[in-house]
Amino acid sequence: MKTYDYPNSRALFDRAAQVIPSGIYGHLGPAEGCFIPVSAYPFYIDHAQGAYFWDVDGNRFIDYMCAYGPIVLGYNHPAVDRAAREQLEKVNCGVLPGEIMVKLAEKLVSMIHSADWAFFAKNGGDVTNLAMLAARAHTRRKKIIKFAGGYHGVAQWMQFVGNAGIIDEDVSNIITLPFNDAEAVSAAFKRYPGQIAGIIATPYHHPAMADNALPLPGFWTEVRKLCTQEGAVLIVDDVRAGFRLDLHGSDHHYGFEADLICYCKALGNGYNISALCGKNTLKEAVSSVFYTGSYWLSAMPMAAALATLEELEKVDGAKLMTSLGKQLTQGLEEAAQEYGFHLLVTGEPAMWNMRLTDDDSGVLHQQWVSECVRRGVFFTSHHNLFINTALTQEDIKYTLDVARDAFCALKATRERSKA
């Protein structure tokens, strides 16, 4: 199979490094995105369609990162883009909100089992932060429990001492516990009686740089029970998993009810919108928080979000992505076995995580992933991957062919280095 080179991406990055901090900062950059080895990756996209994107060197990729989650129906989905365009022609960023805001809130309330209302913003971090503020406002308590490795955004309280610019006081009221450990949650409530405002957690554990973990039987029931008993707010951060596991909410998927639930990535199929949904008991607390942004009430992303939700319902999106994910991951595990490797798949099929277990360092996995990327299958090594509904049987077949070719190259390199 032909492998890709990236001269235009590299030239553009050199220009960027002169005028942009880090060249590309944040999760799409080679550093924080962990593009290892960097030489295997393109840095700049030119255009995209359906399940594919093309880089600035004209290379085509099947995109299994889906812009790190937002692209849930495939790029340039016609119904979503049409709704956005029609709204844009009427008004986008207006001096007043439009009816579309009410329609979208009504839609979310009708779909999400634990939602009585919806509040809109732009990024996932906007709404996880609002959830924390609302929990504190509602309970008049300071402390928040989160789980080690869980990512909720970049506000100070979600970061770590040692990160540039973060001070002890930013995180002094954050209690970090191991995921799936209901006893540790119970012990924390005993240690800090009447002081814990809430618990924030992803519906299952999908940290970067580690195997993912589904909730153990009974974990969520126990955490829900403890929160109710202790008067603390249960916040589900569904920013990444939202609409990929269950259109009624990932809490519903695992058989419990959150008090607050945070959405972002898949909500607008790439249009910039996030939402905090929640129970009536928290509505007043959310209203009381001072919280807004210049573009949070813009109408175009709301129209795109409404069309995205309608389309997800039409194609039974969560079920479809789960079944495509199962098929793909099973094929990848079998391909690894054919070449004498072992691929460990964890997490949920629509958002799986994978790791070759044949060395402890992770380098072998990085090498295999880089061989896939150079052949047009865009994986990253240390983050969960994403399925979108535009993925076809042909794409899955192509991906498995690439995976086999990459394993073959990996085996040859391994044998050469042993000789």
Ligand SMILES: Cc1ncc(COP(=O)(O)O)c(C=O)c1O
């Ligand atoms: C689970 C989770 N919560 C919150 C966030 C923060 O979202 P954003 O980057 O849109 O602020 C992310 C982003 O990756 C996420 O995956």
